[in-house]
Amino acid sequence: MKISSARFIISNTDIRKCPKPVLPEYAFIGRSNVGKSSLINMLTGQRDLAKTSAKPGKTQLINHFLINEKWYLVDLPGYGYAKVSKEKSALFEKFIADYLTTRTNLLCVFVLVDARLPLQQIDREFFEWCAKKDIPFSIIFTKIDKLKKQELENNLAAFETQMLRFWEEMPATFLTSSEKKLGRDEVLSFIEETNKIFRIV
Ligand code: GTP
Ligand code: MG
Numbered sequence: 001m002k003i004s005s006a007r008f009i010i011s012n013t014d015i016r017k018c019p020k021p022v023l024p025e026y027a028f029i030g031r032s033n034v035g036k037s038s039l040i041n042m043l044t045g046q047r048d049l050a051k052t053s054a055k056p057g058k059t060q061l062i063n064h065f066l067i068n069e070k071w072y073l074v075d076l077p078g079y080g081y082a083k084v085s086k087e088k089s090a091l092f093e094k095f096i097a098d099y100l101t102t103r104t105n106l107l108c109v110f111v112l113v114d115a116r117l118p119l120q121q122i123d124r125e126f127f128e129w130c131a132k133k134d135i136p137f138s139i140i141f142t143k144i145d146k147l148k149k150q151e152l153e154n155n156l157a158a159f160e161t162q163m164l165r166f167w168e169e170m171p172a173t174f175l176t177s178s179e180k181k182l183g184r185d186e187v188l189s190f191i192e193e194t195n196k197i198f199r200i201v
Helices: 036-044 094-102 121-132 149-163 184-195
Strands: 006-012 025-030 062-067 071-075 106-114 137-142 173-175
Touching: 025 036, 025 094, 025 137, 036 062, 036 071, 036 137, 036 184, 062 094, 106 121, 106 184, 149 173, 173 184
Parallel strands: 025 071, 025 106, 106 137, 137 173
Antiparallel strands: 006 062, 062 071
């Protein structure tokens, strides 16, 4: 899919202020610093559309971006960043849970995981939470530029083995590097296909 336009619409923690749920929507979540905002910039081809940082905890709000005037990409705050979450929800803040459970136009949550790491408990808990809430999700492995081909293959095999202890099958997975612009076509094709099943409810 060609991206002809990508623009910021609104940031907030109040789901009532999100855009009307009349277009297909995809949200990016995952541990702080995993590369959610960078991936949005890579996919849209705009370096500074979503704010990124080498320090975890950069994205703090629900950020809507309108793509091709036809669908939304949503950048969410990360989870698992100790400094933010102490007295708040164990997994993530309530407004994120509200967003994920009530957004009727959300077709898929992309859960980003660092390709260098084995399955993390917090990600496993998030997958289970999604399943319990009937929220469809896919996995995007990030930062694959940081691994040699063989290391990547080994990590993916180990990750899959871990997942299949808890799941009957793997969800859709994507291999990406925002640094090297890898995985862009695969993610955008998936979105293009998924857009076709969108119905306003
Ligand atoms: P929070 O908003 O804090 O939750 O983080 P985030 O998940 O949005 O991560 P962000 O996109 O801000 O990136 C975090 C750091 O990882 C930055 O220093 C990025 O440059 C770096 N990074 C992101 N993607 C890649 C990648 O594909 N390869 C490499 N090498 N670095 C990356
Ligand atoms: Mg971010």
